[in-house]
Amino acid sequence: MDISSVSRREVLRYLGYRGQAEPDRAVADEIEMCLGLLAEKEEPRHRVRSFLLELGPEHEIRFDRVHTSSRQLSKNLAGCGEILVFAATLGLGTDYLIQRYNRLQMSRAVILQAAAAAMIEEYCDRVCRELKAAYEAKGLYLRPRFSPGYGDFPLECQPYLLECVDGGKQLGIRLTGGYLMMPSKSVTAVMGLGRTPCGCEVKGCEACGKKDCAYRRQTGSED
Secondary structure (H helix, E strand, O other): OOHHHOOHHHHHHHOOOOOOOOOOHHHHHHHHHHHHHHHHHOOOEEEEEEEEOEEOHHHEEEEOOEEEEOHHHHHHOOOEEEEEEEEEEOOHHHHHHHHHHHHHOHHHHHHHHHHHHHHHHHHHHHHHHHHHHHHHOOOOEEOOOEOOOOOOOOHHHHHHHHHHOOHHHHHOOEEOOOOOEEOOOEEEEEEEEEOOOOOOOOOOHHHOOOOOOOOOOOOHHHO
16 A cells, blocks of 8 residues: 555544644654554455345345344435445554564554554545446445444444455454454445435545535434
C-alpha cells in the first residue's frame, strides 16, 4: 500500500487527538516511522461476494445462510435487492510487528496500533471506491459499509460473514471465542446494492458528517 494515501489525521484520531490538536515533531516523525515499518510487513487482501437479499417484517434480514434482525441495518439496506459481503485484512505481519514492540517499546507499539488501524480503513475505502465505480457502471448503487457490532447488527453474525467469503481459507482470518478477528487488523462488512442512488460515501457512517441521512447508522444519543 502507498502510505502517502493513509490519512495522518486518522492516525492521530486513533491516538486520541481531537479537534485541531497537532502532534509535536517527535510524534509526527514517529508516525512516519511506524507507517514505514508497517508498509514492510503488510499484505493487504480482500474478498467480496454478492448475494440476493430479502428484507422481512420486524427488521428481518436474510441472505445466503444469514438470518438476523437489525433495525439500523435494515434501514441502511432499504430498497436493496442484493448485498455484498466483504472481508479484508492487512495480514499477520502487522500483528507480529505490533507484538514485537509491545515487548520492546510500548510507546511505539501504541502508534503502530493506530497507524495500522488507519491503514486497514484506507485499504477498505480504496477497494470500496473501486466497487462503487464498477457497480455504478451497471446502474447499481452501493450503500455504506456496515460491520457486525455496529449499532444493533449482532456481532454473532461475524462467523457467517466470514463463511460467505471463505475468509478463513482465502484470507487467513480466524475468530476468537468472543468473535474478534485474527489478524487483528481485519474487517468484515456488508453493503447493500440498490437501483436508487443514496448519495452516501462507501466508507461508513463514522466518517460522514451528514446527521440526517436516511441510511445513517444511529448510535448513542442519535437513536
